[in-house]
Amino acid sequence: MGRSIEGRARSDRPPGRTAEAAQRTAAVEERVRVLGDILAGALAIDVHGTDLRTLRRTPRRAPPTVSPADLEARPGPVWDAFVPHPPGRFRWWGAERRFARRLADAEDRFAEAIERHRAAEDTRRERVARALRDQIEQQRRLDEATAEQHARIDAYERAVENRDRAAVTRYFQKALDRVTEPLDFPRRRRVGYVPESMLLALECDLPDVSVVPAEASYRYDRSVDAVLAVPREAHELRRLYQQLVAQLALRALHLVFGSDRYGVVDTVVFNGMVESVDLTTGQTVRPCLITLRATREQFQALVLDQLDPVACVRHYFAAEVSRHPEELQPVEPVLEFDLADPRTIEAIDVISEIDSRPNLLELSPESFEHLVQNLLTRMGLETRLFRSGNDGGIDCVAYDPRPITGGKFVVQAKLWTRTVPPSAVRDLFGTVLDAGATKGILITTSGFGPTSYQFATGKPLQLIDGTALLSLCHTHNIPARIIHRAS
Incomplete structure (x- = not known):
């Protein structure tokens, strides 16, 4: 009986392990699909450059500093509330004198009430005037801050329009920094602008080849009762990675030219770098694994959702793509980024x-x-x-x-x-x-x-x-x- 139960348990394992292998294979295939859809995902999002005028701060109104209760004058004292009732028809002895005393007292109290009301009104009016002065001063400071911010934005926009090196660099750096990266891709991007040639140099860190799953699939091996990985062929690993970096290069061109609201970029240089460790020396290296140069006219002729990324960058843009990225084999950049980096050009005193x-x-x-x-x-x-x-x-x-x-x-x-x-x-x-x-x-x-x-x-x-x-x-x-x- 025990042997029968053990046999049934053993026979139950393969279907569970087979399902596990299928799930792990599906996960690998999904990651490969995501890597293959990087460019398509970017094309699905409308890209438009920031209209710098929209960064102008909306004028703000200073909050009211006057209490609503202080806005209206308080009613003054009314004599009818103070005047005593006169003696009746039947008057007792001395009633006239008593009435005269009450009347005099009422007149004194009425005069005091008038004085208190006048003093309270003076205080209220001064309080209102002081609050209004404070509100006017707050509004003046708000208006000055808004005008200063508008002036900075206007100067920034004029600088971009006039192809100022630092302003255009900042504009595109911010535009690219807003782009989210899929998966666990590095986010380091450097932008440099060359006004003499209307050229934007872009250096981006790429994920290394390990981003592509080294496993092609998984299978259940009954002989060892384990789920085993089926390695991906080296040429397939290289092909998928080259497709990825080509997509990232084309996506960068799409983002830059799409963000160029002010028409200040005619040419883009893209250098894709990988930060890794050279296993022969143990030192950190940053080889360039893809480099290309593209003009706006060239780029606008592309139908991005119908092309092969590697064929496009290699044959259309004459890009250099590392033949062996798994070995960190570098390519020579068409333009070293440092030659366009504004930080390497000393400030010029005219x-x-x-x-x-x-x-x-x-x-x-x-x-x-x-x-x-x-x-x-x-x-x-x-x-x-x-x-x-x-x-x-x-x-x-x-x-x-x-x-x-x-x-x-x-x-x-x-x-x-x-x-x-x-x-x-x-x-x-x-x-x-x-x-x-x-x-x-x-x-x-x-x-x-x-x-x-x-x-x-x-x-x-x-x-x-x-x-x-x-x-x-x-x-x-x-x-x-x-x-x-x-x-």
């Missing part, structure tokens, strides 16, 4: 007597070329200047002796105040091909338009605008500033 750093716009073209050569030398490159007029479109040649990443770079330096035209970028690419160079670098004191960035995408070209140039100078201890003098 009073030249106070700020002694040389204004690059006051250099001669030849002096500017020498400054660029000096900068590249300090960056560890071997450089050689070309004589003006005999350079074939080359101002400087730089050699990077490092294997794999090094090579011959042709450099053009343009001391300009206007936006560099796309033709200059196309000419540089032709020079790179003619010279058999590894890369072409165009350095300017101004900026580049979206067409230039679009042309440079996927080509061995590096465009360094005024902001990036100042950042590099600051990093390598070269005093410099860029001040546009009023004409």
Whole structure:
């Protein structure tokens, strides 16, 4: 009998364990589904930039300080309430004298009541006047605070409209900070704005590859009476993770361009970073696992709910996506975030007597070329200047002796105040091909338009605008500033 009960108990286990395996498999599949719907979830939410005027505080009214009871005058004493009754028809001896005394007393009391009423009214009126003065003073302070807040918002809006570096950075930083992240994704985001090129650089921390379930499913193994994980194939793990980071990059573009109410961003650079531990050294590292550059025109042509994210970022935006993210294999950012980070650009004092750093716009073209050569030398490159007029479109040649990443770079330096035209970028690419160079670098004191960035995408070209140039100078201890003098 005991053996029969034990046999039945053993036979009851498989269905329970099988159900457990099915539940755990369903949980894994649900997480994979959530990871695959990151972009779709973002598209389902209407994105619109903050109208800064809506941040203006509604004018407030000071609370009433006058008691309602004090607003109305108290009625004064009435003589009829004090006057004594006169003697009747039948008067006793002395009634007239007694009435006269009562009348005199009533007159005294009436006079005292009038005086008390007058004093009380004076006190009430003074109390009302004092309360009204307090209310007026409170209202004045409220109005001043409201006007000051409105002035700050108006100045902020004007600064954003005028493409002020700090204001636009703050605007988009706040817009992106309001975005909620799914699951346990990191929330660290850094924003930097380059007004010369209307470029917004965005550096976001990504979840590492462990966010993708390492288990493909679960099964019940009768031989060991246990639920066992079925490992996910390495190529499938990598594919799912690459799909995730591509979605996060496209979502970032969607959020930035959708939030650009004031039309101050033409180009976005997205760098996706992962903070992890290098198991070979035990040190914390932050490799870039995806990088791309996109113009508004490119982005607006996309149908985001019908594309393959990885194919889109790789083939349409020429993005670099880590081939082995599980090994933290980095890619080279199309633009280092520090070259756009406002914190790396020192505050510029427009009073030249106070700020002694040389204004690059006051250099001669030849002096500017020498400054660029000096900068590249300090960056560890071997450089050689070309004589003006005999350079074939080359101002400087730089050699990077490092294997794999090094090579011959042709450099053009343009001391300009206007936006560099796309033709200059196309000419540089032709020079790179003619010279058999590894890369072409165009350095300017101004900026580049979206067409230039679009042309440079996927080509061995590096465009360094005024902001990036100042950042590099600051990093390598070269005093410099860029001040546009009023004409």
